[in-house]
Amino acid sequence: MKNIKWSKYLWLLFVIFACKSEQLQLLKPFFDDSLRIITSHNDKPFILLLWSLDCPPCYEELETIGKSDQSQVDYVIISTDDISRVKEAQKVLTDFNVLSNDLWIFSTESKERLRYSIDPQWRGELPRSYLFKNHLQEDFHSGTLTKKKLKSWIRKSNNIVIP
Amino acid sequence: MKTLLLISILSLSYFTYASSNCNEASIQCGKTPTAIFDKNGKLWGVFYHEKYLYLSHSHNKGKSFSKPVKINAVAEEVYTNGENRPKIIIGPKQQIYISWTAITKGRFNGDIRFTKSTDGGTTFPSPVTINDDGLLTGHRFESLQISKSGVIYLIWIDKRDKVATKAKGQEYSGAAIYYATSYDNGKSFSTNKKVIDHTCECCRIATTQYKDNIVAMWRNIYATNTRDHALAVLTPAKLSVNEVSIHRATIDNWNIDACPHHGPDISFSNEQGVHMAWFSDGSINKGLSYAFFDLKKNRIIKQKNMDERPGASHPQVLFANDKTYYLWKYFDGVQTQLLLKTSNDFGKIWSETNSVFATPEANDHPFLLSGKNKVYFTWLAGTEYVVKEIL
Numbered sequence: 001m002k003n004i005k006w007s008k009y010l011w012l013l014f015v016i017f018a019c020k021s022e023q024l025q026l027l028k029p030f031f032d033d034s035l036r037i038i039t040s041h042n043d044k045p046f047i048l049l050l051w052s053l054d055c056p057p058c059y060e061e062l063e064t065i066g067k068s069d070q071s072q073v074d075y076v077i078i079s080t081d082d083i084s085r086v087k088e089a090q091k092v093l094t095d096f097n098v099l100s101n102d103l104w105i106f107s108t109e110s111k112e113r114l115r116y117s118i119d120p121q122w123r124g125e126l127p128r129s130y131l132f133k134n135h136l137q138e139d140f141h142s143g144t145l146t147k148k149k150l151k152s153w154i155r156k157s158n159n160i161v162i163p
Numbered sequence: 164m165k166t167l168l169l170i171s172i173l174s175l176s177y178f179t180y181a182s183s184n185c186n187e188a189s190i191q192c193g194k195t196p197t198a199i200f201d202k203n204g205k206l207w208g209v210f211y212h213e214k215y216l217y218l219s220h221s222h223n224k225g226k227s228f229s230k231p232v233k234i235n236a237v238a239e240e241v242y243t244n245g246e247n248r249p250k251i252i253i254g255p256k257q258q259i260y261i262s263w264t265a266i267t268k269g270r271f272n273g274d275i276r277f278t279k280s281t282d283g284g285t286t287f288p289s290p291v292t293i294n295d296d297g298l299l300t301g302h303r304f305e306s307l308q309i310s311k312s313g314v315i316y317l318i319w320i321d322k323r324d325k326v327a328t329k330a331k332g333q334e335y336s337g338a339a340i341y342y343a344t345s346y347d348n349g350k351s352f353s354t355n356k357k358v359i360d361h362t363c364e365c366c367r368i369a370t371t372q373y374k375d376n377i378v379a380m381w382r383n384i385y386a387t388n389t390r391d392h393a394l395a396v397l398t399p400a401k402l403s404v405n406e407v408s409i410h411r412a413t414i415d416n417w418n419i420d421a422c423p424h425h426g427p428d429i430s431f432s433n434e435q436g437v438h439m440a441w442f443s444d445g446s447i448n449k450g451l452s453y454a455f456f457d458l459k460k461n462r463i464i465k466q467k468n469m470d471e472r473p474g475a476s477h478p479q480v481l482f483a484n485d486k487t488y489y490l491w492k493y494f495d496g497v498q499t500q501l502l503l504k505t506s507n508d509f510g511k512i513w514s515e516t517n518s519v520f521a522t523p524e525a526n527d528h529p530f531l532l533s534g535k536n537k538v539y540f541t542w543l544a545g546t547e548y549v550v551k552e553i554l
Contacts, residue, residue: 054245055422056271056364082244110525112474112494120496121473123444125421142444143421 025093027086029107030078032117038076038102045133045157046074046102049145050118053081053088055126057144059096064147066097072154075100080114080126083107131156188212190219190228191548195248195527198225198541198550200534201257206550207284209251209261214238216249216263218284224539225550234278234287240266242273242303245424246367248528250307252315259284260349262293262307262317271364273303275319279349293343295355296323301338301364304426308370308377314399315349316377318342318368324360337384338364344400356400358407359383363390367426371437375399378437378458380412380429390417392427392441394456410461413452415445430482435459438487438510440469440480451478451491455510465510470502481531483538488553489513490531490540498523501542503553520549 028034038048049065051058065075077100079089086105093103106114115122119140122128131139131153138156141149185192193210200206206221208228215238217231241249242264249263259280264273278290294302301322308316321341328335340358345351363382370379376398383393394412413427427441436458442451450471454463469478474494481488487506492499501520504513524545531553532539542549 052245052422054271054365054424057421059270108525110494110499110523112476112492112499112526113523116474116494116496123442123473124425124476125419125423125444127421143419 025090025101025103027079027090027093027103027105029083030104030114031107032109032113034104035118039132039135042074042076042132042135044074045131045138046076047150047153047157048076048078048118048130048132050078050080050126050128052079052126053085053092058127059092061127061129061144062092062096062098064145064150068147068150070099073157074102076102076104076132078104078106078118080106080111133157185546188215188217188231190231191543191546193217193231194243196541196543196548197248197251198530198532199251199253200532200539201253202535204535206532206534207251207253207259208548209234209249211241211243211249211263214240216241216261218251218259218261218280218287220284221550224534224552225541225548228548232284232287234261235276235290236287237289239276242266245365246304246426250305252307252309254279254309254315254348255313256281256348257283258348260307260309260315261287262305264303264305264319265292267299269299271301271303271322272299273301275302275305275317277307277317277349277352281348291352293317293352293355294319294321294323294341295343296321298323298326300326302341304365304367306368306370306379308372308379310375310377310399311372312375313348314375315345315352316342316370316397317344317352318358318370318377318379318397320362320364320368320381321355321357322364324357335361336388337361340368340379340381342379342397342400346399353400358395358397359393359409362393363423365422365424369427369429369439371429371431373431373437373458374434378429378431380427380437380439380441382423382426383411385411388418388420390419390423391415391443391445392439394429394437394439396458410456412439412456412463413441413443413448413454414463415443415448415452417443417445419444425476428479430480430487432482432487432509438480438482440478440489440491442476442478451475453478453480453489453510453513467510467513469504469513470516475502477528479529479531479540481533481538483533484536486538488531488538490519490529492526492529499526499544501529501540503540519553520544520551522547 454466522544527543
């Protein structure tokens with residue numbers, strides 16, 4: 001168990017180093033208890049997005065997010081790529097103007113375990129997204145998050161009518 | 164600045180720590196090991212490690228492997244993620260054929276690469292690029308197959324038509340499938356021939372020998388975004404008169420604008436048809452399925468849902484020694500299990516599910532292999548490359 005904690009600490013240092021060297025935003029390594037920490041620390045509703053470098057529709061989704069008013073809702077964005085590709089993932093997020101500070105990338109743990117920790121019902125298809133409210137999963141979506149769906153989630157998260 | 168220095172030192176020490184665990188050019192430490200038995204029962208495995216592909220062999224069914232031989236003399240980046248991995252097949256005169264997808268500049272771009280060894284895997288000439296359009300675009304997810312008489316087939320997902328259509332300002336959903344064949348043991352390949360437009364762009368293509376042709380199965384895009392499978396018998400691409408006849412192979416009605424990263428598998432049974440294994444999350448059918456495709460009547464028969472649980476993935480099917488084997492992964496919340504069902508009557512009745520291996524570690528896709536009247540599975544689980552006979 002100690003080894004796991006040590007390994008987590010070292011991975012965090014690795015990504016900090018990778019990010020700092022390029023002046024990019026930090027992507028934290030995502031472990032099987034990370035979502036629990038994210039949900040318990042986020043009192044406000046948030047949208048969780050899962051994407052990967054090898055998923056063409058994910059780029060469309062990131063583009064939609066990047067062009068939207070990102071102050072309307074909080075985003076937690078998780079890349080399911082190997083952590084060795086952290087710099088590539090960061091570059092894509094920067095290129096698409098993704099402003100969230102809550103960025104993650106899958107750690108070296110079994111991908112199945114990490115997927116299961118997010119949602120045991122998710123079969124791994126990407127992009128996959130969730131709306132979290134009151135620390136709980138309120139809704140999910142498989143496939144590209146359309147502008148319409150995004151709008152409805154923002155409305156739900158804020159409980160306000162957006163024209 | 165001091166903090167940055169400390170971070171650098173600690174990060175470097177982590178790399179040293181990681182290296183000591185597994186960072187050598189070996190089948191268990193390399194990426195995406197892919198193996199095949201030759202007719203003498205020798206196991207050949209190809210894998211990727213830091214810009215080079217390597218070949219290694221085993222005389223004792225995977226207990227130990229030979230010192231790896233470098234396949235590409237010049238370093239190149241290779242796709243080893245998701246459904247991309249190098250491929251290996253053995254020719255009738257023990258030629259060793261290897262293919263892979265090289266990463267080229269830009270997003271999702273690649274070239275299909277091929278090389279062969281005619282001296283028992285000792286040397287490989289410089290690889291050649293098989294896609295012949297000269298475009299910097301997506302040519303990826305290649306599959307390598309050989310017909311009974313030794314015709315080599317390479318089939319892949321290709322975005323040249325997407326590029327051409329977009330240049331006209333029009334939309335093009337998904338990608339296309341192209342293939343090329345070689346009649347001269349890989350010395351030369353035919354020009355590229357298109358199989359179909361509008362296929363899913365991120366799932367492997369399954370192939371199997373079929374008489375002197377091959378059968379290919381892939382995730383297609385039907386209507387706007389229905390990602391069910393199609394199947395076709397491919398004849399040598401040189402015979403341009405032959406139109407490819409394409410059949411709907413699965414009817415799950417999976418409408419999704421996403422990347423499943425989850426291709427099918429297929430295995431030749433007899434002249435009547437092929438066994439199929441696939442994944443879907445459609446409205447008609449969810450999870451992992453089996454069916455037999457009757458190539459005489461072009462119809463799907465004996466369809467069965469093998470495991471509909473969300474943790475079930477990456478099914479493999481193999482027909483060998485009059486028996487059909489169906490293998491898949493299942494994550495139970497704690498570990499990933501390899502599960503197996505078998506059928507003695509061409510897929511009508513299936514055995515109970517047996518767990519044949521399990522790991523809590525990160526793991527690769529599993530594979531079924533036949534070798535000298537026996538059937539094996541291979542699986543990279545953590546840093547162990549498992550090769551086991553299925554009894």
